[in-house]
Amino acid sequence: MRGFLIMTAAFGALAACQPAKAPDAVAAPDDFAVLVTEQRTIAQLTEEMAGGGTAESITRSYLDRIVAVDDAGPTLNAVIAINPNALANSQALDGLTAGDVKPGLLHGIPILLKDNIETLDPMPTTAGSLALQDNITNRDSPLAARLRAAGAIILGKTNLSEWANFRSNASSSGWSAVGGQTKNPHVLDRNPCGSSSGSGAAVAAGLAPAAIGTETDGSIVCPSSANGIVGIKPTVGLIPRTHIVPISASQDTAGPMALTVADAALLLTVMAGSDPSDPATKDADAHKADYTKALDANALSGKRIGVARFFAGYHGPTDAAFEAALEEMRQAGATLVDIKEFPNRRAVGDAEYAVLLAEFKAGLDAYLAATPETVKTRTLGDVIKFNAETPAEFEFFNQDIFEEAAKAPALTDKAYLDALAKSKRLAGPEGIDKLLADNKLDAIVAPTGGPAWTTDLVTGDHFLGASSTLAAVAGYPNITVPMGQVRDLPVGISFFGAAWSEEKLIGLAYAFEQRTQARQTPHFRASSP
Numbered sequence: 001m002r003g004f005l006i007m008t009a010a011f012g013a014l015a016a017c018q019p020a021k022a023p024d025a026v027a028a029p030d031d032f033a034v035l036v037t038e039q040r041t042i043a044q045l046t047e048e049m050a051g052g053g054t055a056e057s058i059t060r061s062y063l064d065r066i067v068a069v070d071d072a073g074p075t076l077n078a079v080i081a082i083n084p085n086a087l088a089n090s091q092a093l094d095g096l097t098a099g100d101v102k103p104g105l106l107h108g109i110p111i112l113l114k115d116n117i118e119t120l121d122p123m124p125t126t127a128g129s130l131a132l133q134d135n136i137t138n139r140d141s142p143l144a145a146r147l148r149a150a151g152a153i154i155l156g157k158t159n160l161s162e163w164a165n166f167r168s169n170a171s172s173s174g175w176s177a178v179g180g181q182t183k184n185p186h187v188l189d190r191n192p193c194g195s196s197s198g199s200g201a202a203v204a205a206g207l208a209p210a211a212i213g214t215e216t217d218g219s220i221v222c223p224s225s226a227n228g229i230v231g232i233k234p235t236v237g238l239i240p241r242t243h244i245v246p247i248s249a250s251q252d253t254a255g256p257m258a259l260t261v262a263d264a265a266l267l268l269t270v271m272a273g274s275d276p277s278d279p280a281t282k283d284a285d286a287h288k289a290d291y292t293k294a295l296d297a298n299a300l301s302g303k304r305i306g307v308a309r310f311f312a313g314y315h316g317p318t319d320a321a322f323e324a325a326l327e328e329m330r331q332a333g334a335t336l337v338d339i340k341e342f343p344n345r346r347a348v349g350d351a352e353y354a355v356l357l358a359e360f361k362a363g364l365d366a367y368l369a370a371t372p373e374t375v376k377t378r379t380l381g382d383v384i385k386f387n388a389e390t391p392a393e394f395e396f397f398n399q400d401i402f403e404e405a406a407k408a409p410a411l412t413d414k415a416y417l418d419a420l421a422k423s424k425r426l427a428g429p430e431g432i433d434k435l436l437a438d439n440k441l442d443a444i445v446a447p448t449g450g451p452a453w454t455t456d457l458v459t460g461d462h463f464l465g466a467s468s469t470l471a472a473v474a475g476y477p478n479i480t481v482p483m484g485q486v487r488d489l490p491v492g493i494s495f496f497g498a499a500w501s502e503e504k505l506i507g508l509a510y511a512f513e514q515r516t517q518a519r520q521t522p523h524f525r526a527s528s529p
Contacts, residue, residue, distance in 0.1 A: 032074055032524035039206045039521060042109050042263040055108030059090040059153050062110045066156075066207050074188055074524045078202040080115045080179040081123045082156040090153050104151030105270055111147055112211040114199050115157035115178075116164060116245035117254065119144045127245040128162035128176025130393060131386045134374035141243035142275045143212065143254050150270045155208055158198030163402075164219060165195040166247050166360060170397040170460040173197055173223075177393050181455060184227060185522035187488050190452035191461065193226035195219040199257045200227035204522050210258040210267055216247045216356065218449075218468035220255045221480040221494060225448035228482050228490030228520055230264045230513070231257045232506075233468075235499050236475035238268075238284050240275035246363035248356050249280070250420060251472055259519065261481060261510040265291035268502065287500040297514045299507035301333030303442040306435055309340045311446035314465035318491050321484035322447045325493050328516050329445075337439045344426045345469075351423035352473045357401075357408040358416040380406055396457045427473035428499075436498060443497040443508055448480040451489035471496040479509045482518040488528045490520060 040048075045058055063082070070079045083089075093108055113119065116127045120140045126132040144154060159179035165171055173194030174182035182197040184190040185205035192201040196213025200223030203211050213220040215233045224231025232255045239254050246252055256267035272288035274281045307326060312319055326336055365379050377383045384402050387393040409416045435444060450464035471478035476499050483493035493512070495505045513519075 035069055035073055036521060036523050037206060039204070039259050040209055041259050042106070042209050042266060043260070045109055045209055046107070049108050055090040055093040055153060056087065058108055059086055059110050059155065062155060062208055063087070069205055070202075070207060074183060074185065076185060076201050076205055076207075077159055077180045077182045078192075078198040078205065078207060079112065080126070080128070080157045080159040080176070080198060083119070083121045083123055083154050085121050086110070086153055086155050093151060093153070104149065105266060106147060107151035108153065109151070109210070110153045110155040110208050112155050112158045112199060112202050112208040113144065114160050114196050114211070114213050116160060116214060117141050117144060117212060118243040119154050121154055123157055125157075125245065126176075126178045127164065128160050128178050129383070130177045130390055131377045131383050132245075132371075132375060133178060135371050136374070137243065137372060139243060142240040142277065143271045146271050146273075147212075158196070158202055158211055160199075161194030161197055161219075164214065164216065164245070164247055166216070166356070167399050167401055168397040169400055172396060172455060172457050173461050174201075174455070175396060175457065177390075177395075181457065183455070184452050185524055186228060186490060186520075187452065187525045187528045189454055189527045190489060191226065191455045193222040193449070193452065193463070196223045196257065200224055200229060200231070203227070203229050203257055203259060210256060210263055212254055212267075213257045214244060214252065214254045215468075215472065216251045217352070217472035218466055220257060221448050221468050221478055221492070222466060224257050224480045225482075225490065225492030226452040228492075228522070229257060229259055230261050230482070230509070231255065231480045232264045232268055232502070233471065233478040234268060234272070234502055235287070235477050237278075237280040237282070238288065238500075238502070239271045240278040240281045242275060242277040246360070246367055248359040249363055250355060250359060250424070251475060261479075261506060261513050262292065262295055265295060265506050265510075289503055291502060291506050294503040294506040295510045296507045297511050298333075299511040300329055303508065304335045304337060304440055305329060305508075306337050306339050306439055306441040306444040308342070308444050308446035308467060309338055310342045310345070311465070311467035315450040317486040318447050318450045318464070321486065321491050322493065325483040325512070325516065326445075329512065332511060332515055337441060339435060339439065339444070342431070342435075342470075344430070348423060348426045348431070348473055349469060351419045351426065352469065354419040355416065355423055357405045358411060358413070361405045361408045362411050397460060423473050424475075427470050428476070431470050432474050432476055432496065433498060443495050443501070443505055446494050447483075448492035448494040451486040451491055467494050475499065477502045477505055479505045481509045481513050482520070483516065484518050485520060488523070488525055
């Protein structure tokens, strides 16, 4: 089994659906030097508006940036659709504040959403598939509604690995039939990872201050690491998944992808909480918090941090960056405890895959059945047939995972139930929980993954390794922060721990970020030596 989910023009010219395309020829590095600018954080934009800036001017600046960087210039293919209501919404917000209405936490902040998340704006939710190009639902997902209520501007949708990278074992992360191949803004012939590829690339390239991704296993943390930004994969159930194209009821979650830990914490604060439409969130209100209060530059002092050596060793330069990161934690007062082995890694992965196949089939059939009548594919079987009859869908790879999922057992079947119980037990109580308890740890760290590989639409992804699976299968939180670079390519460090431990992990990640300041601005280089 491949590590599936990382592993696993003018304003109106960005078409919601466009034919698939191979990566464009990249120019010499200096050709895009004028586009290399400092990224603007949510905190900086909030200060800008406090000083007299407007939501409209900020929104226009990002629309212009998308034209210059995504449509032209490096042509990142990170943004799959622009919200035609974005400017009108920003103008409405400016009118509210002019009338002395108290601004929300995200007042006037443009946010991009991965294109498997529904909004009431007139944009389709495609999951990158031509089968869903008419899926305009005219409804907000709960997380989109919460962002909107906090004053955010839904700027548009981001490209993704088609069907969140759960269609083929030979796929290229960041490619979809709707949006083409997303590029990594640090080095354009390198992959942005996935499946939240466009979200990661867009934030790094300054197309928005932040974006929302989704993860089943690695799909937030890998593209965050590969593009050199912060990503939070929260505890499953902290953020409602309603009106998001599903893969797995037991592992799916949305999460923030941002330039800083502080910005990601703010976004998580806005999105977290129970929602009656998603039973998995029943305990969220009891655990949610104002995560910005966890931002403590001294949070590493006195903490015991487990070092997951079993998630390292696949790439020397990444290991060197990891060792340097560990030394920074020691200097910050943390006690590091080496964990050299985890015997059940293969068993966790095998059980996980069986679970995902069954849950994908059931979840997708339920989702498609509730789409508008304009969507003609009503089941997984219909999508398989559509793909087989649509050359643009098979231009680069097939649908072997879809075909496996079509044969998966029902969610009442003993084989599925046994695999679910096994995967959860091995990753949670006998996995992360046991490692934390046996070693008296506050959290565990590991390299998030290696540097971005060269995009290859002939043979698919070539990633080196990753550390997302334990937290993903257990349903526990995982935060990645930039820890350094390998040549021109960023690499991240992951902090993961027990269920509902977001506050503690955010504190640790913030302390590391403030000490190291490892985030680098992309330079849109053509290739890396």
